[in-house]
Amino acid sequence: MARLTIDRAQKRFGTYTALDEVSLAVEDGEFVAVLGASGCGKTTLLRQIAGFDKLDGGSITIGDRLVSSDTQHVPPEHRKIGIVFQSYALWPHMSVAENVAYGLTVAGVRDPERARRVAAALDLVGLSGFADRRPGLLSGGQRQRVALARCLVTEPSLVLLDEPLANLDVHLRASMEEEFSRFHERTGTTMVYITHDQAEAMALADRIAVMDRGRLLQLATPSMLYREPANATVAGFIGDGMVLPATVLSGPDAGRCKVRVLGVEAVVRCRPDQTAGDNAKICLRARDIGIAAANGTGIAAHVERLSYQGGFFRMEARPVANPNMLLHLDVPEPTPAEPGGTITLAISDGWVIPAETVADLAA
Amino acid sequence: MSFADASTTRTRIEETGLLWSLVILVALLSLLPIGRLVVEGLAPGGQLSTSSLAKVFASPATWTATVNSLVTAIAGTLLAVLIGGVVALVTSLTDIRARNAFTFCFVLPLMIAPQVTALAWLQLFGPSSTLLKLIGMAPGLGSRNPLYSREGIILLLGLQYAPLVFLTLRAGLRALPKELIEAGLAAGASPLTVLRTVVLPLMTPPLVAGIALCFVSCLGNFGIPAFLGIPGNFVVLPTLVYQRLAGLGPGVLSEVAILSLLIGVIAMAGILLQDFMLRRRDFRITTTSSAARPFELGRWRKPVEIALWTFAVLVLALPFLGLLTTSLIPAFGVPLNARTATFGNYAYVLFEHAASKRAFLNSFLMSATAAIVIVLICIPLAYFIVWKKSRLLRLLNVAAELPYAMPGVVLAIAAILLFLKPLPLLGWSLYNTVWIILFAYLARFLVLGLRPIVSGYLQLDRTLEEAAQIAGAGLPRRLVTIIFPLVAPAAVAGALLIFLTAFNELTVSALLWSSGAETLGVVVFSFEQGGDSTYASALAAVTVLVTVGLMLSTLTFAHKLPQGVLPWRD
Secondary structure, eight states, X not given: OOOEEEEEEEEEEXXXXXXXXXXXXXXXXXXXXXXXXXXXXXXXXXXXXXXXXXXXXXXXXXXXXXXXXXXXXXXXXXXOEEEEOTTOOOOTTSOHHHHXXXXXXXXXXXXXXXXXXXXXXXXXXXXXXXXXXXXXXXXXHHHHHHHHHHHHTTOOSEEEEXXXXXXXXXXXXXXXXXXXXXXXXXXXXXXXXXXXXXXXXXXXXXXXEEEETTEEEEEEOHHHHXXXXXXXXXXXXXXXXXXXXXXXXXXXXXXXXXXXXXXXXXXXXXXXXXXXXXXXXXXXXXXGEEEOOTTSOOEEEEEEEEEEOSSEEEEEEEESSOTTOOEEEEEESSOSOOTTOEEEEEEOOOEEEOHHHXXXXXX | OTTOOHHHHHHHHHHHHHHHHHHHHHIIIIIHHHHHHHHHHHSGGGSOOSHHHHHHHHOHHHHHHHHHHHHHHHHHHHHHHHHHHXXXXXXXXXXXXXXXXXXXXXXXXXXXXXXXXXXXXXXXXXXXXXXXXXXXXXXXXXXXXXXXXXXXXXXXXXXXXXXXXXXXXXXXXXXXXXXXXXXXXXXXXXXHHHIIIIIHHHTHHHHHHHHHHHHHHHHHOOHHHHHHTXXXXXXXXXXXXXXXHHHHGGGGHHHHHHHHHHHHHHHHHHHHHHHHHOOOOOTTSOOOOOOOOOBXXXXXXHHHHHHHHHHHIIIIIHHHHHHHHHHTSSSTTOOOOTTTOOSHHHHIIIIIOHHHHHHXXXXXXXXXXXXXXXXXXXXXXXXXXXXXXXXXXXXXXXHHHXXXXXXXXHHHHHHHHHHSSOOTTTOOOOTTSHHHHHHHHHHHHHHHHHHHHHHHXXXXXXXXXXXXXXXXXXXXXXXXXXXXXXXXXXHHHHHHHHHHHHHTOOHHHHHHOOTTOOOHHXXXXXXXXXXXXXXXXXXXXXXXXHHHHHHHHHTTXXXXXXXXXXXXXX
């Protein structure tokens, strides 16, 4: 177990900047997910931590050991970490037991100690009876478990998981998710989990690092990320958030402030240091918008589309005053309006996106 | 770097050491001999002089041989393009049956030594043809074997190398996206119109590549003009080099060096022309994309199949029947029947004749050694070329192609120049030993092993190696425990290609052999030159059997190989 500290890591491929001053500190024993769309730099980051590529700037430290900087590069084979690859990368010419034993053999561990640890690792992933099988004869989930056993048998201080569930079908995903979190609890190993699936990241991680275009946008707990996104990109990416221009009318009072958005006033959450002013942005979730009470004021909107989600509808509507914006909300069955109809909406909650990053993103 | 710990330093030394050993090795095998030859051409015997140059270019024999070389190479190439092109189009684009078997038969001549092909065809025609006598159609005594002529050489060159055109064109046709053909058909064009307006224009690159490859091979071929040209005094450049060297010994080294440079320059012109017209290399090993749906021949299918197989029988079965019948008679000219048939020739070449027995051992050991050593070089070499993307090795990849692209005569002369004097410091000489032949084999056939292994790497998922690296395994261990087992099928295919090519080889060893260091090709050649066609045929028949046997054995693991690695498999 070890801390992983990434300090202003930079990686360029030609003129393209794949990692732009990414800093990230993973605590000892923590489970951090790195989340982002494809091409955001998360795989590049993983390859830097593993040591497959060399950094152009900044540094990476595992435990107390500087492993990557622009002048120093410890090759992957000496980093003492584990990786679970997306493709599993099981060696087809070896049996399951031989796959798992490989790292021990390399480290000079001999039988019976080696056999004992291989058996224990296979037992841990529930594959005790499969030691002599070839990986080619296993199902996707079983291969994933072998890869996990192989990675953990050497008790690495840090484990990297590269989209380990991407190749599995939906049912297997849920059970493997459980397996990963049990594993993390039991071993207490520091884990960095690369994924593009926010549901996966939220379910598993202690903290999530959101990346976009080579930059780290926010590192926070899943709940924090959802409730208090640091900027508009995170707000829009996580939980399907709507980012709307707003005017902050008052300073915070008990963590809330008054804002004017889409022509109505609403009380939403904000940072304690939030100041009043124009040009603010707020983030709304579907559940923050509701149908206004019959006699109440609210935002008049045209219903554009309804899609049935089972028990409720996802409604898309355009404010009459701002037809270039599209709001979405969940409305219960039976639907209060059909597409083409008009409806009045009310805002019950929301989050003022901190100002400095608004300016930052506009740049 | 000052913070690097001991294990990191060791890893770096291991990797850098391996890389530089490979760089030096490939440079020794490919750049050194060619460089030595160029130096000899510019400065014969170590002194800048143009006297040898003037002498060579003043000799009418040089120009006759050059013209003969060009004529036979160009005409042979044209014939090969005609045959190979038509066969490639028919087998790749139509729904003929038994494609695999036909491909095997059609590509077979390429794998059989040219001198054996020549010998077999000689046995087919001429007044002493055992086969023709058998059916009472032999021409009268004293009449000339029609193959001892320019036309005979052209015919056999065309047949020998038609498979080369076939292979490059077939690889191109396989890479052709089937949508292009389907779009043409959907637009209402007939299959023939699609062929003419879509397929053929797109096939220009592989066709040009095939033509260049074929031209260089025809130009460098020694076996066919040696067997068919020397008796009729029709001399081409490789046979001229051979005659000069055989007649006058190493004293004329500067002159033959210039002659072989001349061959090299002509070959280079062919290769440059190809490079000029094309950007891609490695045509025999290309994509695995699915082939277009075959055109249905309908009622023409049977006639086309009959035509193809008749052709295969004519160019494959008949000559070898000729070879077999000659190998079974007690003396040349004796008709073959139940009373005269004998295995005596086989017994003689296999168990009695000392040089022939030695040649078996020499050829077998040298081919096997070359195959194993080259594979051992190529597995780490391809690792750096494919995965480390080392720029230095990219250049050496091109360098490694040089000795193979150059006609064998060129490399042989270069090897003589390099090893005629004792090795510096060591004091012993490789000249007149088997080692000079082995060196030439290693240099010449390196690329034959490199290509399949590179394509083997390209098919591998690199995370398999990275997983081993993460597990703590250093490069040497990864090469042995992970990479070698995974590229083994491609490596075995490469080793077999090298073995077969070296086992059947004559061009290099004809110039480098010495008593005690004979190869099979040399012994077959000597038997034939000494008039012992029966022994030559028996020995040749044995080599054909070994070749075909090994080729067939590869089919047992062919399904594990990238498509195109084994030329004889569809």
